[in-house]
Amino acid sequence: MARALLFSAAAGLATVALGQSGAVGPNVTRTYDIRDLTVRPALIYVSTSYTTLLEFEDIVLRVASASSDLLTAQIKDNYVYLRALAPSGATDLLVTVADGRVAMFRVQVDKNATGPRRYLIRFPTMPAETATPSSPPPVLRVEDGRGSSRVPAPTPQEPKGTGEPTPGKVVEGLPPYVQVRAVPLWDGGILTLNLTVRNAGPNSLVADQAAVRVYGLDDKGNRAVLPIRVSGGGRVAPGGTATVAVVAEGAPDMVEVVWRITEIGKADVWTYRMTLRRSE
Numbered sequence: 001m002a003r004a005l006l007f008s009a010a011a012g013l014a015t016v017a018l019g020q021s022g023a024v025g026p027n028v029t030r031t032y033d034i035r036d037l038t039v040r041p042a043l044i045y046v047s048t049s050y051t052t053l054l055e056f057e058d059i060v061l062r063v064a065s066a067s068s069d070l071l072t073a074q075i076k077d078n079y080v081y082l083r084a085l086a087p088s089g090a091t092d093l094l095v096t097v098a099d100g101r102v103a104m105f106r107v108q109v110d111k112n113a114t115g116p117r118r119y120l121i122r123f124p125t126m127p128a129e130t131a132t133p134s135s136p137p138p139v140l141r142v143e144d145g146r147g148s149s150r151v152p153a154p155t156p157q158e159p160k161g162t163g164e165p166t167p168g169k170v171v172e173g174l175p176p177y178v179q180v181r182a183v184p185l186w187d188g189g190i191l192t193l194n195l196t197v198r199n200a201g202p203n204s205l206v207a208d209q210a211a212v213r214v215y216g217l218d219d220k221g222n223r224a225v226l227p228i229r230v231s232g233g234g235r236v237a238p239g240g241t242a243t244v245a246v247v248a249e250g251a252p253d254m255v256e257v258v259w260r261i262t263e264i265g266k267a268d269v270w271t272y273r274m275t276l277r278r279s280e
Helices: none
Strands: 005-008 030-033 042-046 052-056 060-065 071-076 079-084 090-097 102-109 117-122 170-172 178-187 190-199 205-207 212-217 223-225 228-232 234-236 241-249 254-263 268-277
Touching (some): 042 117, 060 071, 071 090, 190 212, 205 241, 212 241
Parallel strands (some): 030 117, 042 102, 052 117
Antiparallel strands (some): 060 090, 178 190
């Protein structure tokens, strides 16, 4: 019986060296949306002769598969390197990323592969929800005991409660009462970044350090997630501030910073996004 296969980035099982941003090349076999992969698995191909690369826009924590005798996996930051151990067969693959989501794949061995494959998994921002107009309800008429048609009185509505909020939407940008100040400092290839959020709104905010992402950008518009060390943050009461300190090693001259900040009372998630360039 096939043994369970489990890898962890923290365990240091990744042995493949990662080059500079964009070094994996421009050839993308297929691009997937992470939101789709959490609902239904996508088909990917591996072979015994060539490497299959899964490139995520977030740090990979661990991968798991039901068939350790069919597939080998190595983790390096936001990359997963796959290779088949048998000339034929199929299995599953589950990839857990830093924000907690699990991407599902169906893995098929391709004995006729002619080269390496690369799959790019994007993390697009969820679009803001918009209200859609709905048709008015039909008018219901009933007959009373004398055969006359009348419109019945509406059924009284239950008063809306003030219980737990339902999960809100992810919105690009910040409301006017939430301000973020970014102070970057480059020292060689090390970027030190202080992010300070100020809450001038009526509700508390969650400035979670785990919701910070830093991407390296090149002059061609390509971006790659950078491994970072983060500290600070927490709950921000109305009128308060909080600071998150970020250290990114191997940062290029231009980076994109993304920070998701949750507003507790509304259950909305605001997205701070900023491009920073090294000053001359």
